Amino acid sequence: MQVLIEATNHKEASIIRTLKEGARAIDFLDCPFIRLLADIYHMNIEEPSLLDSLSEYMDYYPHLHISDDNRAYPGLGSLDFAAIYRKLVESGYRGTVAVEGNIQHGLLEDTQICAAYLHKMCGGLYTPSHVSCHAV
DSSP, X not given: OOEEEEOOOTTTOXXXXXXXXXXXXXXXXXXXXXXXXXXXXXXXXXXXXXXXXXXXXXXXOSEEEEOOTTSBOTTSSSOOHHHHHHHXXXXXXXXXXXXXXXXXXXHHHHHHHHHHHHHHHHHTSOOOTTOOOOOO
């Protein structure tokens, strides 16, 4: 079993706000079962460089949450998820990714918009043969 510590922004937590802070805590605890949960929404607020942090601390997080800068599903805000996806692929990320976000229009409509956006975004980028990217 793994225990994941999520680095959250300063409006929600005062302990671990960046992946760097989380990595320090994990190194100090020296326990192989404790890892980070990276979250694009929080990283966009706290990290000096979201893309650099994704690659620099990749060994610390086996799971990544993706939501847009307005905390909606990807594609309903203004973050560049193509750049994020490209960085993950280039860096060799092998963990899981979960879409999360607040509903803007309605669950079905937001899910359809997000799925179309991610499908379009993935379709134009290099995808290793072991990774599939399909619309829901």
